[in-house]
Amino acid sequence: MSSGSVVSRFVDWFINRRSIGFGFEYLGVATLRYPRVMSVIVLLFTILCFWQIPKANVDGDLLRVYAHSGHYYDAYDNLSKTFGTFENDIYVMVNSPNLVDPDVLEEIRNLAFDLELNEYAVGTMSPFTLRKPDGSGGSVPAVPEGMLNADEVAMALMDLQQNDPMMRNLITPDLTGVVLIMFPNQELVNQDGTKAMIASLRETLAFYDDSGLEIELTGPPVWTSEMLNAAVDDQIKFTVYGFGLGAFIALFALRSFWGAIIVAATPFVAVMWSIGTVLLLFGSFSFLTIIVTTLVLVMAFAESMFFIFNWLAYWRDGMEPNKAVDTTLKLVGPATALTTLTTLVAFASLYFSPGQGVQEFALAGAAGSTIMFVCLMTVMPLLLKTALRLGFKLPKAPNFALNAPVPAALGLAMKFGRPVSVLAILLTILLIIPFFLIQPRFSFEDFMAKDSTALSTAESIDEGVGGVAPLYVRVPLTQMDPNVGAEDFETIRTIHEIVESELGENKVISAASLTNYTETGFTREEVFDAVGPFMRKRFITEDGSQALVTGFMPTILESQALKDMVARIETRMSEAGFPQAELGGFRILTTFATDDIVRSLQISLAASVVLNLVLIGIAFGSLRMALVSAIPNMFPILGTQAWLWATGAGLQLTTVMALTIAFGIAVNDTIHMLSHYMHGRREEQRSHIESVHHTLRRIGGAIVATTVILCAGTIIVAFSELPQVALFGSLFVLSLSLALVGDLFMLPSLLVAASRMLENLTGIHVQTADHVATPDDPAGNTDTRVGASRTS
Structure with a gap:
């Protein structure tokens, strides 16, 4: 076979015959075809992950979050290697x-x-x-x-x-x-x-x-210990409450106890798999990667609800329940694969930001998203087939409350499609303005546990002696005198005075601050001998090549005030002829690194939005579909950023991460809705308006249910003892709530208003379902309109 023939076949498959999930749903088809083999693989991997769980631990080193993040991390690392620091005191x-x-x-x-x-x-x-x-x-x-x-x-x-x-x-x-x-x-x-x-x-x-x-x-070890305890307690609460809330909502939605158990089983396995995988990859959790298990939990619950809703709908329409499992997997599988890809893009965009902690979070999130998809394509169909063998009966129709917003959304789209679309577009454009106005912000107390006794003690020290948070200047010397020569002493004294002018009188220690003894007749050697060898190392290196000037500032200090102060000190040292003197310290590292990471994450967020919209366009074989999906997907992210700007909260480390991941997940409902809409247009030959009607009635309740599950599962995070984690949860819920508005009210109106633009979509032959034969569906379900199963 010629290379040209191979290329042409690949192009034909990619353009005309592939699914919107790019074929990844074939994992589910393999599960249906070879259930015993897949059951063994699932069991072995589950055992491997459960074997890791007893080793679970959280690394309390906050420095791990900022490792390799740029200039100020390098300065801090050099400082630690040369002098040690007060950061562990x-x-x-x-x-x-x-x-x-x-x-x-x-x-x-x-x-x-x-x-x-x-x-x-x-x-x-x-x-x-x-x-x-x-x-x-x-x-x-x-x-x-x-x-x-x-x-x-x-x-x-x-x-x-x-x-x-x-x-x-x-x-x-x-x-x-x-x-x-x-x-x-x-x-x-x-x-x-x-x-x-x-x-x-x-x-x-x-x-x-x-x-x-x-x-x-x-002190820092006590602070990180409190943070660690709070993080572990949070994770236990999040997992227990998350499962409980998810199962309760599933019970309310499906009105079936065993149905709720089936919905909850897949998320449980997904969480166990994700915990085991993170431990295999990194050996421990960090303050950031520990959030991943909660994300996997709520994502798996949401996708499980979509799967179960569709399966039960086919069953109620008269399809044999085992065949309905196969049909559901072939329809939902490609959409789930695409939603997983968009979530992977969101996590992958984070990887290119500086900071080891962010990169580990990106990898852990990508692994968790992949695991969630694999779990849904393997555990879910195996579980449903097993449940049917054990006599699972068809539950009652879904709770009417879930579909309550659907008639309003349909009425709004049909009667006011164009005005609503114009309003949605204008509102989204206006919300772009705060995106450029909002500024990064770092506050050390936001990393501390609420009601922290260590933090309140630090504040009392601030009030009593003016603060003990250290700021360091590493000063290169020329005379190489371990007891500090006269020329080097003047260098140290000049820098000492520059730092003291910013922090206040008597808030700086260095070799130049020992003059009260040297002026009474003692030599510097005698003074250094008196303070002892341990403290001597806090002033000058053994070879006399470098000196340390240490200032003490308040523990609680606004990030902008610290950045301004650092800028003034560095400018004055440069003007004094000491540009090589290097400013450092953990507070400086965290403040400046957070600023750099946040700005990089903002770029990652913008890239994630663009890439995911392009991915949607490629998946559906239509740039027009990507354009239609842009407004409901950008609206929740821009709306949340506008809220942060209006409240003065600013952009923090977990803020942008929350927005990026929330966007990746919020796209999921849009994809499921467009998948059903396109299936109705292309394969069921429905009219444009009929497809919009059918899609909302078919999965509107599922979108409401999954959003409620996502919000309910994540709102628990908002009650974290750690303010940064709590903010992550609050923003996540706000973004998803706005995404529900976008998907339920904006998207249908945009579809109706763009009827002419979408008129010839049936001419595009990209599949939205995989027509492959399986044991319970030997015909490959090539006609979903057979009998009473005219559904998508």
Whole structure:
């Protein structure tokens, strides 16, 4: 056979004889033809996935979300490798109205020493661990022991607060609280886990519960631990409530207990498969990939409802129930394959955005969507055939409430098709304006669990000592002096002053902030020896090639204010002749990386919309169908973005991800509706208006039911303890609700108004169903109008 013949046959198949699902529905046909073989494969894969589930865990490393996201990640990575950072430190806030009482102070001193002896500590920093040179080559405690009265204690603490650069950030101005910092043994933490470290610290601090001291833990490890606990709790709630709500809605819609069980069974298997697959791919869930199981759950419920609705409709129309399974798979299968492809395009578009976390989410989502399709094409037909063998009876007609909006949608389309279409087009065009006006936004507290005690403790530290969130400047030096030469000292001092002018007096520490000791006659070598080797590494590298300037800012700081401050600092350092000085820190990384990721995701969203519309046009063999579907598909996304812009919420990391995935899923109802419409036009030879009527009456209730399931299953996410996840759920529900308006009211009106444009669609021979013989349908169901089964 010549290559030209092969090409021409492929072109003929692609243009004329393929299905709208591009042949992927043949997986379902294979299940019908070889049920025993497919049952064994399904069973083996299920066992493999269930084998992974006991290993399920959530990686609490928030840095994983931003890994490899650009310049500020690289700066943070270089900083961590050179100096380490304060990002893993634990802050212990100790408050007492009687802090200046000598007995109380000694109790806190004991607490600080016990903290230093904890197995997870490699060092601590507090007023009690600080030592100062004694003038004879040694050092003495900065807070003297054995003080006799409150005045003596107050004088000692005020002297530290006013003269020591590090203690200014650890003692509250009113002398009622001190901050103790514990530096964890990161190797031991990685081995045992953050949860074990925090539990050990709480056990150490529990000894002082009856001492009258108010003790609270905070710091990044505590924050991420709270986030992790909230994420795990959320996932358990989402899965349980999602199944319960989905099954209840299915019961309400189908009015059949066993029908609801059948609808729920496929999503259950799909979720188990997706959990196992994510664990096989990545070894653990992240804060983003954990959302995928909820998405798979609601998508599988929606597609199951479409499948069951069509199957029962064929059965009620008089078709033999086993043959109805085959017929349904051949009709719904191609549409489901196309909806899966559009969802895959949506997830794939995310992959090209920076950030390891987003890329993992894209891969996990793509895997979950594929698994959902495979599950529907294998588990669903096997389940239905088994149910029929066990005596499943035809349920009552679907609940009338599901079809309640259909007459209104039909009436609106038939009487006011053109005005509604013009209004829909104008409204969608107007909604494009906020798309260009909305700005990225990052807020650290949005990543924290609601009612977080660690966050409230951090806020109290902000109020007391002005904040402990670190900002770093890595400064290249030229003299290579481990004790800092004069020229390098001036460089450090200049940058120190630039940072201090932004953060406030006494909010910066560096080698230049030790002048209160060097000006009294001590050498820098003596001062560095007094602070100890561990703290010395926080000022300068061992070879003297780089210095670190550390500023402390409030934990809660608006992203725009932080970006403006960073811009000013970088400009001033460049003007001062130090362009190579590198600004970094976790807060800077997350703020700027989020900005870059969000802008990239916006482009991905636009690309996803265009690609999916093109895909719909190719699938149906008609650019006109793609144009008709554009308005109802763009309206929900643009409407949701307009709401974000109007409320001032801005674009956040999970916001754009929610919009992108919601678009991929919202397209599903449009595809099912157009599939039924085109089937009526091309294969049942219905008129244009009759096909619109028939499509709405046939699947209008299914569209309502699937939207209710999607919204009900996802609205649970809106009650997450994590604000970012809660926002994801809220936007998802809003987008899907607007998509229902687009599909039920806009799309029929657009179809009616475009009657002339769609007049010759029957001349296009792309199939909308697969006419392949199966054991229960040996004729290949070439005529769906036989008997009472004149349906689509």
